[in-house]
Amino acid sequence: MQVIQFLLVPDSSAARRLRRLLAAQSPRMGVVVGTWPELLDQASAGYLLAPASGDWSAHFLDALEKVPDAFWRESLAVAAEETAAEVESALCLLLNASGSTSDLIECDAVGLSLRQHKHFQDLVRLVQALDGWLPIEFQSMQQLMACSPVDAVRHIHVHYLDDYPALTAFQIKLINKLNADVGLDADPALTSVLSAMLPDTLRVEPQSSLQALQRHLYAVSSEKMPLDSTVQWVGVRDFLEEAEVAASLVQQMLVQTPGLKPADIGLLLPEAPEYTLAVNDAFSLAGLPLSGLPLRPRQRDLGREALFLFLHCRQQPAPAMALAACLSSPLMPWPKYRGTILAQKVMDGDYGLTPFRGATSAAESMLELLREGDQTPQSLMTAIHAFVELLDAGAALKPHLHQAKTTAEELCTAIIEMDDIDWGALRRLSSPQYAHLAESTTYNREGIAIWRETHEVWRSVRCLVVLGFTDGHYPVPGGESAVFVDEDLRSLCSSLGLPLVTAAEKQQEQRDRFKRQLSAVSEFVCFMVPRKAATGKALQVSESMVFMGKLFSGVDNAESVILELDVAADRARIRFLPQAVSVPPRSPRAPVVEDIQFGRDLLALRTDAEGNPRPESPSSLENLMISRLAWLLRRVDAEPKSWEPERPTVMLLGTLTHRVFEELFQAAQPIPTAAFINDSVEPLLFAALSSLAPFLLAGPWQVERTYLASGIRKAALAWQTVLVTLKANILATEVWLEGNLDGLPIHGQADAVLGLPDGRLLVVDYKRSGAKSRKPRMQKGYDSQANLYRTMLQTGGPKCKDNTELLGCLKAGVSTAVLYFMTSDQVSLTDARIIESGVIPGWDVIEGDIAEQAMALIRQSLRELRSGQLRLNRLGDAEFFDKKAGVKPYALDTSPLIPLFTLPGEAKEAE
Amino acid sequence: MLPALMIIPAGAGSGKTYSLQQQLGEWVESGLIAPERIVAVTFTEAAAAELRERIRARLLSLGRLEDAIKLDQAYISTIHSFGLRVLKEFAFDAGLSPRPRLLNEDEENTLIRVALARTTKADEITSNLARYGYSFDHNSQKSAEDGFRDDLLRMVSLLRSAGWSTESDAYAAASVNWIKERYGVTGDGEALTLQLHRAVTRLLAAYPESLAPSFGNNETAKKAFQNDFRNLKAASDKTLLSSDWSLWKGLRALRQSKQGCQLPKDYDALATAVIQAAEALPAHPGPRDQASVQVETLIAAGQDVLLHYAQAKREAGLVDYSDMIAMAADLLRRSPSVLKTLVERVDCLVVDEFQDTNPLQFDLLWQLKSAGVPTVVVGDLKQAIMGFQGADPRLLAALISQNEAVSQPLTRNWRSQPDLMHFINATGHALFGDEYTPLQPQGAESSQAPIELIEFGTKAKNGQHAVRAFSLAGRIKTMLSDSSQTIVDRRSGQQRRLLGGDIAILCPTHKMLAEYAAVLRAQGLRVRLQEEGWYSSRAVKLACQALTYVANPADRHAALYLAVTELGSLELRTALEQLMDNGRIVDPLLTRLEGVTAAEQDRTIFDLLADTLRALNLFDEVAGWPNADQSRANLLRLQAEASDFMETKQEALASGGYFGSGIPSFLAWLQASVQQKDKDNQPDPHVVDEAAIQLVTWHSAKGREWPVVFMCGLDRELKSDLPNLALGYRSFDDLAKLIELAQIEYSPKFAAPESDGKFLVTLDRATEQEARRLVYVAMTRAREKLVIEWPSYLAGNDKLTYWSLLASAIKPSCETMTLAIGGTDYPCPIFPGAAELPQAATAQDFGDSEILLALGRRAIKRGRVPEQLVPDSITPSGMEAYQVAQTDSQSLESIKYHCGLELEIELTGSELGTVLHRCFEILGARPSHARRLSAITGIDMPDEVTELIVASISNFERCIAERFAIKATHRELPLLGIDDSGSVISGTADLVLQTDAGMWIIDHKSDLIENPNRAFDRYRPQLEGYASLLASMGHMVQGVGINWIRRGEIVFLPWAAV
Ligand code: SF4
Helix, strand or coil: CCEEEEEECCCHHHHHHHHHHHHHHCCEECEEEECHHHHHHHHHHHCCCCCCCCCHHHHHHHHHHHCCCCCCHHHHHHCHHHHHHHHHHHHHHHHHHHCCHHHHHHCCCCCCCHHHHHHHHHHHHHHHHHCCCCCHHHHHHHHHHHCCHHHCCCEEEEECECCECCCCHHHHHHHHHHHHHHCCCCCHHHHHHHHHCCCCCCCCCCCCHHHHHHHHCCCCCCCCECCCCCEEEEEECCHHHHHHHHHHHHHHHHHHCCCCCHHHEEEEECCCHHHHHHHHHHHHHECCCEECCCECCEECCHHHHHHHHHHHHHCCCCCHHHHHHHHCCCCCCCCHHHHHHHHHHHHCCCCCCCCCCCCCHHHHHHHHHHHCCCCCHHHHHHHHHHHHHHCCCCHHHHHHHHHHHHHHHHHHHHHHCCCCCCHHHHHHHCCCCCEECCCECCCECCCEEEEECCCCCCCCEEEEEECCCECCCCCCCCCCCCCCCHHHHHHHHHHHCCCCCCHHHHHHHHHHHHHHHHHCEEEEEEEEEECECCCCCECCECCHHHHHHCCECCCCCHHHHEEECCCHHHHCCCCCCCCCCCECCCCCCCCCCCCEECCCCHHHHCECCCCCECCECHHHHHHHHHCHHHHHHHHCCCCCCCCCCCCCCHHHHHHHHHHHHHHHCCCCCCCCCHHHHHHHHHHHHHHHHHHHCHHHHCHHHHHHHHHHHHHHHHHHHHHHHHHHHHCCEEEEEEEEEEEEECCEEEEEEEEEEEECCCCCEEEEEEECCCHHHHHHHHHCCCCCHHHHHHHHHHHCEECCCCCHHHHHHHHCCCCEEEEEEECCCCEEEECCCCCCCCCCCCEEECCCCCCHHHHHHHHHHHHHHHCCEECCEECCHHHHHHHHCCCCCHHHHCCCHHHHCEECCCCHHHC | CCCCEEEEECCCCCCHHHHHHHHHHHHHHCCCCCHHHEEEEECCHHHHHHHHHHHHHHHHHCCCHHHHHHHHHCEEEEHHHHHHHHHHHCHHHHCCCCCCEECCHHHHHHHHHHHHHHCCCCHHHHCCCCCCCCCCECCCCECHHHHHHHHHHHHHHHHHHCCCCCCCCCHHHHHHHHHHHHHCCCCCHHHHHHHHHHHHHHHHHHCCCCCHHHHCCCHHHHHHHHHHHHHHHHHCCHHHHCCCHHHHHHHHCCCCCECCECCCHHHHHHHHHHHHHHCCHHHCHHHHHHHHHHHHHHHHHHHHHHHHHHHHHHHHCEECCCHHHHHHHHHHHHCHHHHHHHHHCCCEEEECCHHHCCHHHHHHHHHHHHCCCCEEEEECHHHCCCHHHCCCCHHHHHHHHHCHHHECCCCEECCCCHHHHHHHHHHHHHHHHHHCCCCEECCCCCCCCCEEEEECCCCCCCCHHHHHHHHHHHHHHHHHHCCCCEEECCCCCCEEECCHHHEEEEECCHHHHHHHHHHHHHCCCCEECCCCCCCCCHHHHHHHHHHHHHHCCCCHHHHHHHHHCCCCCCCHHHHHHHHHHHCCCCCHHHHHHHHHHHCCCCECHHHHHHHHHHHHCHHHHHCCCCCHHHHHHHHHHHHHHHHHHHHCCHHHHHHCCCCCCCHHHHHHHHHHHCCCCCCCCCCCCCCCCCCCEEEEEHHHHCCCCEEEEEECCCCCECCCCCCEEEEEECCCCCHHHHHHHEEEEEECCCCCHHHHHHHHHHHHHHHHHHHHHHHHHHHCCEEEEEEEEECHHHCCCCCCEHHHHHHCCEEEECCCCEEEECCEEEECCEEECCCCCCHHHHCCCCHHHCCECCCHHHHCCCECCCCCCCECEECHHHCCCCCCCCCCHHHCEEEECCCCCCCCCCCCHHHHHHHHHHHHHHHHHCHHHHHHHHHHHCCCCCHHHHHHHHHHHHHHHHHHHHHCCEEEEEEEEEEEEECCCCCEEEEEEEEEEEECCCEEEEEEECCCCCCHHHHHHHHHHHHHHHHHHHHHCCCCEEEEEEEECCCCEEEEEEHHHC
């Protein structure tokens, strides 16, 4: 029968190294170098074993529940997955040490504490409840143990070194069986190649610091030696600087060391994606080839995420960002740009999800699905089915589509069991996870060898740079178990005679490997100590530092041998640090900031079909007053767009208040009574919320809702008093007005127009803020908004010509006053000298022209725009508007471009 | 035997870590404790790491290698990590998740918000927010609702830090009582209200209209009367009058006749009556009762919220930061067996910085102590300045006073030079009286004069801080330019010239530091200060705009921004014109970013950010900018934020309102997260900055030291604020019962200042006490020289300031250049500070002196990675991609052995391939295994399928046996060798036929192909790979072939034909 000579090694890196050793000696046939899983594969193939099947985790959960009063019972109820994982790992520990289930069941547990005994016994009962099943890693081992040698199509002879790799009792049993089936003696030549894999320190300069590290790290050394230049530690800021400094050191090494090639150099990296990224970046820059850099990108979980988002959308009110994220998923049945547009629309407050022009029927169905919600499990299930059917993706995303379908099935399985929709549970089921793609690593002959912290060495080097020499690395701490701590394991060991592996032993293995890694270097090692994480948080040096410090004479404090890159005196001592000439910084391109003459009428930028300029609104003109650039950005549709979770912003609260006021105080109706207001505010607010801000109906916003309702009620009652006292007649509400300003069409929606007994008109604007925020600008003449409505009434009128009463008043040419009703402190700010200030509580008459300065400024700006001039803001503008004009210059915050394109100097008005 | 308790009061610089390391080393050496069984609790992770390494070093120098290694298993950590350890190790005992997940801030806020919505116990307040003092706050831009929520959250956190059970209703009574005691005796509320109401009614009856109109041109008067009228009108509503105390306050201040502003005759009298009635406010029980209701409501609602919150967390397997301690303490209290097990695992407990412990932390630790774990407590009352975090130094004070016998204060100081230490001792005595233990100086002698004063005798008219900073800058410049100024380098122990980095400027507040920094910079000094503005920094802005563009190339704003700023190539005008004319912007930069967009799809935000930065070449760009290091550090933090975003579970993000994992979701999350406290800070760009003067607040100076320290901002006024919510204790007599003795102490803000006063007395005392400690902490940071700003212009002002605390003890004299403290004179140069900022001071421009050291990225010589590299190893089956041979189809032979396999099985292509492959391998060797085919492949195959496969295989075997004179057959033959260029070749040949003439190599392929000859080329390199390996072993190779399983056809190439 064919015999495979299997050389068992700890990991793929060791395998790579051994293969080269073997192949370099002579080409081979029938020899395989591999790791434990590869051995299992070989053996399974050799013994005609079918691949394992069956749902282990379901079976395991089942068994966990079967053991009565087990120590995990309560935890299992609150956290099934985590509990199962923790118990399984304890179980594996026991199985590994015992080598078989029967040995474990027969173990006589004496001399244990009550708690240890309980934990052990429960695990034994679990083994029994498992009824022959074992965790996945044991399944094929168990099957193989039971195989008869006659079934084999070929035999596998396993060769390995003691403790390299460290094997469990279970594994050794299996190896013994395989070798017994072969029935031949081991080939001594193979064993000797194996031992050639272990590093030897002979090539290293004797009595050097490097040799001291290789021989005596973590060991007692009788004598200390002085520190020489074969080892150094360099303190740098962060991982990127580690990589950058490493690249520059390597370049210098290559220059200074005769005969040194990149392939003679190694980098030892901790397992973290940012190191891969940084090393790749820095060494590409330096033009240095790398060999063995592990690229293992992660991937968004688009399939599960789509369902996760969909679930959020179907539990109404749907959060706007959930809708937006769902709409812009690459799995949606429309192109990416379309998703972006739809999403932005929702984020801007339009929840309509109306079909776009050219929408396919799939797209229309999808939008409809996202508009609706579910109350019952049945309807949700139908919706989920419909949803995954509609998903669509190109070839590259097919796996995600597949994932979505699988997840949908899992969800539906869970939903069938539900009487009511358990949204939380379903979301946990569909919780997206970033998946690691398969690792792609290329190894070449010429490049700098990349070693990894948790791997064996795959090629020896002359010089090594160790990166990420911080606490938590070299060695990586062992994990803690909630079932058995090390002390329990030691008791179990001595009581049961089982060789249980403790966390301390695992950590020792890591130390041993680190030593092996250092021993594969023959000339020079540099340890990079990053002092800060990318966040800026301080990092501590690796715990091995103390052990290293102790090896050398004259070192009291191990930290003191670390040479800081930031300290001039230390820098001078860093070996291979290139000493380049420092340069003054060069400033990047600075934008030219100056007023711009476009040479064209900027007001003509946006025109209707006939080429007439579209009307400006009061808010746009206020924008213009404060910043021409802000106005222009809006004109060319270049305002920043972004997503934001829904919050009760001042603007939204204002809109809601408006809506309630609009319903309470209607045109051509008698003024409502206080009692009516008291009763109506809540239902009206509810209706307004439902259409404008459904999210506010959700639980967490209850305080806001109550407070908003009481605020609106208070304001409405006060407004009612005003109306009654004035004996006002509500002529129109929420009325669209149009007119022109020096020929420029303007339009806008006024909150209310009142008729007063003396025939005068009063244009009303409700503001959800206090008098403090509006009064100053009125007093200073910088308030344009209400005045622009007045202008519209004087130069045009309502867009809709149905309101004969209002038209009549306008025709009569009566004078018009304006009024702001401030809902948060119920003050009426007005230029109507109908009654004296204070006669009605909160009635405040502003003397003088409230809009004089503002209108002048707006007219001036319009003239500039017509002549093609864009005047940039001046540094003093912000303060001018705030202090001198009483206007909060929010327009200046529209875009980060505005502060960038602001000229020094005072506001023009102040000059 | 170890002592059950040992207390080590350790003044500043007294070497507590050293003494701990010695003590623990000694105990390990004498076998009293095992190193892995030490539990040490420190205040920060850094302190924990330092302590661990120091003990380890100590053990190593005692030659105890094993012990030093075992220290890995010891628990030397922060108290939170310790609590988490207890929770994890005993998760099953507590019925918790064994792998609890830590809540992030978003989740915590949302869960609490949800819990808040579920409580109905706060309705009294939420429906009357204004009455309870909640309104929109213009400073913080917080709404009334937010204000209330903050209070409730504060209450919740107090309840938690007191470790209170959520069920008990005993707490409110104590709190109400506490208020009552302070408010004092009161009158008959109703009667008082009635009296005021009557006075108001009388006045309104006489004057039903506002008086304002009659003062048309006197604005002040007009305003006052408008106000008064509004108040009077409101007060005519009795309900309002008996609940709105600010109304009373207003009525107490009614305007009356004034010179030049005479009022109607009887108005003054009526107003006086109102005022007098309103003056009864401090004696009115109403405000007190309202405060009581408020605190009761807050407590009840707080407990309710906690209950809901705890339930929600449990359901989701989450713990938050304070749970780590609260739940651990609770577990130990409830379960004696857990406590016992834990105690058995611990040989000794060390608690560092004990003065910063809060009651709950104390409770957790004290349970271990009470259960018999020998405990060492280290701390310093004089450095207790973490009150704002809930720490309560009264615990340490009580502990010391109850255990004087086991207290072993450290009495030496290793930090400050002797003369400075003498001065500190004298000042310490003045600040703390007999509680102060003088420390014997052990520090090295210094060439520096130990103390200096810069005296500010007159108050600057404006820019107080700038004036002082200016004087400081002058002094520092003199020192730095004087080559005889030397200090002892801490690392080398050598004297060396003074550098900027040896100097620290300590101010009480961050705002003050920023003002100092601006002035120092303007004076050409290099400074180092934690500053805000990370998010708005140029590099981060550019990266974020670029990400925006990558996500949506139709975003005109992002395109415009990128095109007109540093990395773009257009002027604003051109870019805007392009937008006006074409609706889009063209710039090479944008084209590069579009490359990233194209690959977006399912890339993670971390990778997309990396791609984007690469496309912008941003790390390289900023490396040459002024401020290069800061820009680089800022970009790096953006990468960390992207990682953070990915590490936060999407459920957690969702609870904060963030959905999705793409760019816009990340940017939304980022934008909000920088609004949180300290989140907009720029990371420190350096580890050490030798030239930069460090600017640090007094609080964060704790635990650090500098050769030269400037102590600034002593003029800051110290006041307590109302309202104040704090945790107090009925007594400290029984420390084990501390939790039961805790109470909520609520000091409200009243409408009457008289009432406020009664509550402020206690608070002021505490404020003053903490101020003394802060002063102590600040001055003890200096190793060689302490320079104090001395704002003596404050003399005669009776406000409490840091200065007034010091000035009552220290008397400077400019004539003798001394400071007198308690009869002793300390020599001290006194420099006069500037009185005003010189005009020129701000105008100087030192900006461009910065030099970029050629280190890191700047030191890399640019190169190009060689393209063709020799692979380290080759697997023949993976060689398809390498070279495609062109085989002359005439040299190919072919044998059709079977009609082919058209199979109806539900398997993917590669699965089917594996199965067929395996069938040929096994049945080829052992035709008898045909029956077990399903079991071996793990696939249920219908009989017809099996039969078909079996037939095909036996045909195949027969055919090859006929065609080749086979001596031996190798199946799945592993091969290993090395090729000419040095690549290791390893692989497994499916079938190797050995004949007298040599070897044939045949591979089974299950591809469905049209043209077998052309398909042969694809696999030829692989076959040749095997062939050359065999050849290198000295075998003759006759030829290679492919068995096209699905076609039932062998195609092969005899070597001779080539
Ligand atoms: S001698 Fe060569 S051909 Fe013969 S069995 Fe050995 S390896 Fe194969």
